[in-house]
Amino acid sequence: MAQQKKKKPVIVKLGGKEFEIPEGAKVKDVAAEHGVEIPKLTVDQEKCKGCQMCEKVCETGAISGEKKEPHTIDQEKCIQCGECLAKCKLGAIVPA
Ligand code: SF4
Numbered sequence: 001m002a003q004q005k006k007k008k009p010v011i012v013k014l015g016g017k018e019f020e021i022p023e024g025a026k027v028k029d030v031a032a033e034h035g036v037e038i039p040k041l042t043v044d045q046e047k048c049k050g051c052q053m054c055e056k057v058c059e060t061g062a063i064s065g066e067k068k069e070p071h072t073i074d075q076e077k078c079i080q081c082g083e084c085l086a087k088c089k090l091g092a093i094v095p096a
């Protein structure tokens, strides 16, 4: 039988702390458990490679950008849920 691949844990870094987001858990809830509030977020234009993973997970449509180009977060639309943080493998989503 084929061995099941273990999923890499999702780690979010915030407020100088690192925490793992269990599958199905909300980033905001896990952050709250650690006493961390999700700050206003922005995209580091140097780090972002435009993979669009964050854009796909953002429920409010706050993230936009062309494929392979740095993305941006519309502060008017962002509800600071933190879900994009868990998606960006490059650590390009940072406190604003
Ligand atoms: S924190 Fe939530 S609402 Fe704001 S940009 Fe990220 S996914 Fe979208």
Ligand code: SF4
Residues within 6 Å of the ligand: 043, 047, 048, 049, 050, 051, 052, 053, 054, 055, 070, 071, 087, 088, 089, 090, 091, 092, 093
């Ligand atoms: S997930 Fe990260 S690298 Fe990909 S588009 Fe979003 S900010 Fe850029």
